[in-house]
Amino acid sequence: MTSVPTHPGYRHSLEDLNEYLRTGEPNLEPHVRNCPRCRSSLQGLRRLDSLTDRLAQDDICRAESVGALWLGRLVARLRVEPRAQEPLSIPVKGPTPTAEGFVLALIRSTGDSVAGVTIGRCQVQGDRETPSSGVRVQVNLSARWGHPLPDLVHALRDRLFDALTRHAALDVDGIDITVTDVYVPRPQSTGPPGQRTGAARRDQSAP
Amino acid sequence: MDGPEAPGSSDLAQQTDVLLVERAIDGDVDAFEVLVRRHGPMVYAYARRLAGAAVDAEDITQEALLQAWRQLPTLRDAVALRGWLLSITSHCGIDLLRRRRTTPTPKDLEPGTVDDSPAPESSAIEACLLEALSEALHRLPEQQRQCWVLREIGGHSYQEIAEILTISIHSVRGNLSRARAALLREMEAWQ
Numbered sequence: 263m264t265s266v267p268t269h270p271g272y273r274h275s276l277e278d279l280n281e282y283l284r285t286g287e288p289n290l291e292p293h294v295r296n297c298p299r300c301r302s303s304l305q306g307l308r309r310l311d312s313l314t315d316r317l318a319q320d321d322i323c324r325a326e327s328v329g330a331l332w333l334g335r336l337v338a339r340l341r342v343e344p345r346a347q348e349p350l351s352i353p354v355k356g357p358t359p360t361a362e363g364f365v366l367a368l369i370r371s372t373g374d375s376v377a378g379v380t381i382g383r384c385q386v387q388g389d390r391e392t393p394s395s396g397v398r399v400q401v402n403l404s405a406r407w408g409h410p411l412p413d414l415v416h417a418l419r420d421r422l423f424d425a426l427t428r429h430a431a432l433d434v435d436g437i438d439i440t441v442t443d444v445y446v447p448r449p450q451s452t453g454p455p456g457q458r459t460g461a462a463r464r465d466q467s468a469p
Numbered sequence: 470m471d472g473p474e475a476p477g478s479s480d481l482a483q484q485t486d487v488l489l490v491e492r493a494i495d496g497d498v499d500a501f502e503v504l505v506r507r508h509g510p511m512v513y514a515y516a517r518r519l520a521g522a523a524v525d526a527e528d529i530t531q532e533a534l535l536q537a538w539r540q541l542p543t544l545r546d547a548v549a550l551r552g553w554l555l556s557i558t559s560h561c562g563i564d565l566l567r568r569r570r571t572t573p574t575p576k577d578l579e580p581g582t583v584d585d586s587p588a589p590e591s592s593a594i595e596a597c598l599l600e601a602l603s604e605a606l607h608r609l610p611e612q613q614r615q616c617w618v619l620r621e622i623g624g625h626s627y628q629e630i631a632e633i634l635t636i637s638i639h640s641v642r643g644n645l646s647r648a649r650a651a652l653l654r655e656m657e658a659w660q
């Protein structure tokens with residue numbers, strides 16, 4: 263149970279051979295090529311590797327079929343434990359301080375409500391020292407395939423400007439929008455999307 | 470804008486990990502939920518192999534995903550998300566098991582007594598082989614199994630395993646070697 267098997271002509275432990283399998287350790291090459299015992303061990307190790315991969319994959323398949331319920335419970339728990347929000351870091355017009363987390367959430371919900379748009383990273387930059395100065399907003403967006411990008415960008419900018427002015431009392435100097443992804447819609451899937459276009463497209467202007 | 474298409478957040482499930490991680494870092498729980506549904510099964514499957522018991526695996530998964538939510542801002546490269554999640558799971562898992570082992574050991578689950586419905590797409594022979602490996606893993610002494618799972622499924626280095634289990638590298642090497650020899654020996658009987 264505890265000893266590595268030995269045999270005539272045995273030179274290398276299973277760990278050595280396993281390392282050889284992973285790294286192609288050149289020092290072992292000449293011996294392994296001519297040693298039937300090592301070759302047979304290697305064959306076993308390869309088989310174990312492949313079986314292990316399939317087992318791990320099979321485990322995930324099973325977990326997918328039973329996991330939905332309690333994964334949902336977990337997320338429910340996260341909703342009552344939001345991450346600590348940044349203190350106010352952007353200037354506002356109104357008397358009510360606005361948390362950055364609130365503004366980001368507003369940008370996301372407003373942007374996502376534009377058909378074909380999913381908001382990615384966003385940033386709001388302003389001069390903290392000058393309370394009534396304007397802010398610049400930078401937004402990444404992922405666009406659904408088939409929607410003309412100029413239309414999306416235009417619609418998004420209008421809605422963001424409106425929402426930020428009205429609901430967050432921000433003085434918006436400009437909204438920079440970058441299209442980072444184009445995704446092909448697939449029905450009812452939680453898997454990562456497959457095909458997408460690569461190049462980011464930048465579009466900057468004042469509202 | 471164009472008829473039947475529902476706008477907005479239903480499209481979240483179709484975004485890349487990178488975008489979802491960015492949103493989750495900004496505090497978007499919905500984006501994190503998509504990540505949980507996408508990768509939670511992998512975390513659970515790994516935790517179950519690590520723990521050897523389903524009851525522990527569920528708690529480990531909860532704890533690991535909670536930690537992931539809290540630590541997300543420290544994740545520099547969202548492309549490495551899966552490995553990062555596994556690593557958090559390793560640490561959470563071993564911590565939790567260590568705490569539990571001070572109380573009487575919960576009944577170790579017999580292999581195949583839970584969610585043993587045949588996974589889709591696996592032939593009968595394949596299913597038998599996987600079942601045999603699963604049982605062989607269950608028969609390993611706990612530390613050997615943990616070393617082996619950390620290495621072969623978790624992808625950890627010997628050094629990392631030594632730190633996670635607080636044992637020496639020498640001991641990690643020995644455990645892995647014995648686990649591998651035992652698994653190979655059993656496997657020879659399956660062909």
Ligand SMILES: [Zn+2]
Nearest residue numbers: 272273297300
């Ligand atoms: Zn040899």
